[in-house]
Amino acid sequence: MISSFFLRALEGRILAAVAVLLAVALLVPAANLLTAPDSALHIPTYAVSLMGKYLCYALLALALDLVWGYCGILSLGHGAFFALGGYAMGMYLMRQIGSRGVYGNPDLPDFMVFLNWKELPWFWHGMDMFWFAVLMVLVVPGLLAFIFGWFAFRSRVNGVYLSIITQAMTYALLLAFFRNDMGFGGNNGLTDYKEILGFSVQADGTRAVLFALSAIMLSLCLVISSGIVRSKFGKVLVGVRDAESRVRFLGFRVENIKLFTFVVSAMMAGIAGALFVPQVGIINPGEFAPANSIEVVVWTAVGGRGTLIGPIIGAILVNGGKSFFTGAFPEAWLYALGALFIGVTLFLPKGIVGTIQHRFAGRRAAKAADEAEKSAADTAVANQIQAAE
């Protein structure tokens, strides 16, 4: 049962993408750790972390594609799930600082000492254990998505209205996390990490492993997503996107279908956030900003929604472009992003991967039609010859 699920998932393009990602997971750390700094093949550590960041964004875009591209739920709040996953990991990293903080308090993170708190709030308990933090990376975004989706999908909130509520959700969390009383470091967030599982977060080796993990998790989530969309469930999902009432009148519980997908997607976003935080070294409420969630939609649209691979390419391209532009022409970046979005909407409405797929499909169809015509002509000729004889 499970094996057929994964077998179906590893169809051509997905298999190729996974192979590329796994190769990258191996080669980039190798080029960083095993080559001399002056070698042409050397990749500096800052670049490894930067690319690791792109892979986390790619995973976030993939998560969005699952709900938007396949189920038609335009979530403008996926950044919230990403940030929650990030905070869960950030809390673990904060607890690993121990007495090495500025105030040297072995039990409380610096910001709590500064706020004059005497003991750890209840929701910080257990976050010093890695396995528990990892569990929370999945559970917290998943639970929020479940509660949100339970109400939204049951009351049949759709389209623009749903998008607006998701924006409101991430904005509400932004405001909440800004408050010092929330116990998540307020405005400054969580930072100044020292160690993860006993390894220094600054060390080249740790950064290389985090990069490799990002690539591996991205391929794993890609395979799972592919399995989902290629199953009968995935076909129902597309049905919900294209003709929701038909799905309902066929006897499917549309709200459960949406809820499952939304929760899976939120968990993937959480994983992305958790891998992001140790690589950039900080998580703060800024990650909840509504604009961040909208940017994810742009990456997905640029790469091609409903293609799984498109959002990965889109996220890497747009963020790569962002890094380049903000370095080379800092003032031009926002114009470039705007131009990119307009350009894609006008000339590549299906996104990069979507357009390529469409071209290929078109060519195949034309070829098939040609052949059919040819064979029809052949039989006609043969018939004529027969008749003549």
Place this chain on the structure above:
Amino acid sequence: MSQLVSETRPASLLYLDGVSVSFDGFKALNSLSFVVEPGELRAIIGPNGAGKTTMMDIITGKTRPDSGTVLFEDTIDLTRKDEADIAQLGIGRKFQKPTVFESHTVWDNLELALNRKRGVFATLFYRLTPQDKARIDEILTTIRLTHRRDELAANLSHGQKQWLEIGMLLAQEPKLLLVDEPVAGMTDAETAETAILLREIAKTRSVVVVEHDMGFIRDLGVKVTCLAEGSVLAEGSIDFVSSDPKVIENYLGR
């Protein structure tokens, strides 16, 4: 034999009594009463705004009535169920505008409609069995679309989409099929073909057809119910109904 069958089967498949519903003060249905027997093929006619589509909305759980009784198989109260429940009970519905999954192939459309477990995990790990395959092939033959099975539904002609939708309803294996204007926008040849198709389907289940096309209704040759202003105006054979002075005044034209 027939005695035996009537004992095991419910007396009525669908039973509506005194059903009223109003939208913003407009009475869409006004104490409508209406019975469909098991195995019956019934046609419903009536002017625009007579409440035909609203009636279907109520039967399929899309709209809740303000008052009245809606029973399926004599015991199941449909007003307490939602669309998915009602579909699983065995009531299929074809919309006025053909509604199929355009980005799926004809085959996939039927596979999705097949009456199998519809839960998240059942569909996630579903594998096509030889029985299901045979069933889909059978339906493809019935709806005359075998040669287009791998085509995207979006590429079908209007009439073929209507048939595909009917095929999807068949795959659902409903006890009752509600069909809203199946021949709207069809060519004459397609209309005649559809009449044959519906009669074929009605051999194994009850079918209620809403239609404007009088020629088509005549082709079907079944009991006709004429609705007007949310209640039943006349009921009987097509000749009986179309000679009724009230029907002529309200619907067929003065």
